[in-house]
Amino acid sequence: MTTRTFPKDFYWGSAASAEQTEGNQHGTKVKTIWDHWYNLEPNRFFDEVGPSETSDFYHRYKEDIKNMKDFGHNSFRLSLSWARLLDESGQLNREAVTFYNDVIDTLIAHEIEPFVNLFHFDMPLYLQEQGGFESRKVVDLYVDYAKIAFSLFSDRVKVWFTFNEPIVPVEGGYLYDFHYPNVVDAKRAFQVAYHTMIAHKKVCAHYHDHYDGKIGIILNLTPSYPRSQHPSDLKASHICDLFFNRSFLDPVVKGEYPEDLINLLKEYDHLPETKPEDTLLLKNNPIDFLGVNYYQPRRVKAKTHTPHPDSPFLPDWFFDNYEMPGRKMNVYRGWEIYEKGIYDIMINLRDNYNNIDCFISENGMGVQNEARFIKDGRIEDDYRIDFIYGHLTWLHRALIEGCNVKGYHLWTFMDNWSWANAYKNRYGFFSVDLETKHRTAKKSAFWFKQLAETNELVH
Ligand code: BG6
Numbered sequence: 001m002t003t004r005t006f007p008k009d010f011y012w013g014s015a016a017s018a019e020q021t022e023g024n025q026h027g028t029k030v031k032t033i034w035d036h037w038y039n040l041e042p043n044r045f046f047d048e049v050g051p052s053e054t055s056d057f058y059h060r061y062k063e064d065i066k067n068m069k070d071f072g073h074n075s076f077r078l079s080l081s082w083a084r085l086l087d088e089s090g091q092l093n094r095e096a097v098t099f100y101n102d103v104i105d106t107l108i109a110h111e112i113e114p115f116v117n118l119f120h121f122d123m124p125l126y127l128q129e130q131g132g133f134e135s136r137k138v139v140d141l142y143v144d145y146a147k148i149a150f151s152l153f154s155d156r157v158k159v160w161f162t163f164n165e166p167i168v169p170v171e172g173g174y175l176y177d178f179h180y181p182n183v184v185d186a187k188r189a190f191q192v193a194y195h196t197m198i199a200h201k202k203v204c205a206h207y208h209d210h211y212d213g214k215i216g217i218i219l220n221l222t223p224s225y226p227r228s229q230h231p232s233d234l235k236a237s238h239i240c241d242l243f244f245n246r247s248f249l250d251p252v253v254k255g256e257y258p259e260d261l262i263n264l265l266k267e268y269d270h271l272p273e274t275k276p277e278d279t280l281l282l283k284n285n286p287i288d289f290l291g292v293n294y295y296q297p298r299r300v301k302a303k304t305h306t307p308h309p310d311s312p313f314l315p316d317w318f319f320d321n322y323e324m325p326g327r328k329m330n331v332y333r334g335w336e337i338y339e340k341g342i343y344d345i346m347i348n349l350r351d352n353y354n355n356i357d358c359f360i361s362e363n364g365m366g367v368q369n370e371a372r373f374i375k376d377g378r379i380e381d382d383y384r385i386d387f388i389y390g391h392l393t394w395l396h397r398a399l400i401e402g403c404n405v406k407g408y409h410l411w412t413f414m415d416n417w418s419w420a421n422a423y424k425n426r427y428g429f430f431s432v433d434l435e436t437k438h439r440t441a442k443k444s445a446f447w448f449k450q451l452a453e454t455n456e457l458v459h
Pocket of ligand 1 (some may be wrong): 017020164165220293362366411417418419421425
């Protein structure tokens with residue numbers, strides 16, 4: 001049996017988001033794009049379940065935070081809801097301030113460091129109706145929202161994030177039709193991506209001018225592996241990496257977009273509109289801390305068919321997905337499990353991105369129909385323990401090899417509502433009875449507690 005020891009100050013915990021846990025029907029709140037889309041097309045949501053109820057963190061956060069403490073957490077990532085904190089006229093909602101103040105205070109009272117994220121896919125509807133991040137005006141309103149959040153909570157919150165997986169609303173909302181506004185238009189998509197980056201940089205600039213904690217962003221990094229070393233496969237994988245990793249990672253850490261990406265978008269006449277003053281803003285505002293979400297890699301091969309010239313321009317004009325024979329699968333979710341991917345990401349950050357301080361902000365195993373694994377009243381999720389163990393083994397190796405990785409958060413603390421997938425895939429350390437809202441620790445929660453309290457990875 002091998003024991004791997006993590007540093008004493010390693011961050012152990014889990015992550016969640018406002019829209020997925022609070023319950024949109026509780027407290028005063030303006031509508032988000034999720035409320036709206038669900039009203040329009042409930043059949044696009046798994047089992048037609050929308051964002052109204054969720055696990056009710058809004059009322060049960062005290063119990064949940066106590067559970068976090070009891071199960072080894074020294075840190076927890078939550079997001080603030082823009083739609084809860086401010087109303088349509090930009091007025092502060094005092095009820096929301098009281099709620100978030102109490103959540104933050106309760107975390108701190110339990111010696112759990114709050115990691116606070118400003119935006120996790122939950123655009124207020126009235127702002128989407130003004131163009132969402134296609135509009136510079138919404139960028140400025142986002143910066144105002146961030147400033148208010150900092151002024152309210154920065155005395156206690158020392159670790160902030162601007163966005164969770166900013167590429168997902170771009171892919172989902174503007175390229176592949178799995179988020180509202182369900183547009184398929186790459187030009188608009190790249191404009192949204194670019195403005196999101198401008199918003200991120202403006203917020204970092206403000207934070208660094210006024211506060212002394214840490215600010216970062218959370219990126220879902222998906223290492224892109226070519227089918228072979230053939231130049232056409234390598235090129236396909238390079239372009240996939242440009243679109244899905246480097247389009248955010250490079251400007252965030254290096255202050256500029258990859259030249260190959262700019263050239264490609266220029267060639268296809270898809271460059272977003274920019275302003276001259278953006279260049280300095282992009283260049284000068286690095287982050288202090290990078291969150292890395294890792295679930296699965298991308299496997300890529302050269303395109304077998306040339307896309308029809310009338311079909312909409314999409315990143316996958318340049319590559320096909322490659323279903324590598326023999327790859328290990330999470331059969332309960334349909335995603336590949338490739339533990340070494342987490343190590344490859346870390347080595348890439350070490351060697352090509354200034355060895356930036358980072359942590360695993362999400363990693364986890366979604367499981368459908370998880371109730372089938374209940375024994376004596378609790379879910380025996382040995383598969384999840386194996387999953388975490390496998391990834392942490394590689395993460396530990398990255399640490400030994402000099403990567404600046406500071407922590408590991410599981411997605412997620414308790415089973416939650418997940419966008420169009422609603423309650424299809426369960427990820428939590430705790431299961432939640434959706435009728436009674438009763439929480440029950442799964443076997444993995446006990447295993448994690450032992451790990452987090454000793455810093456020793458044993459299995
Ligand atoms: C992550 C998101 O990428 O994936 C979460 O940050 C989401 O918000 C999680 O819930 C799981 O997604 P799914 O589709 O498997 O439920």
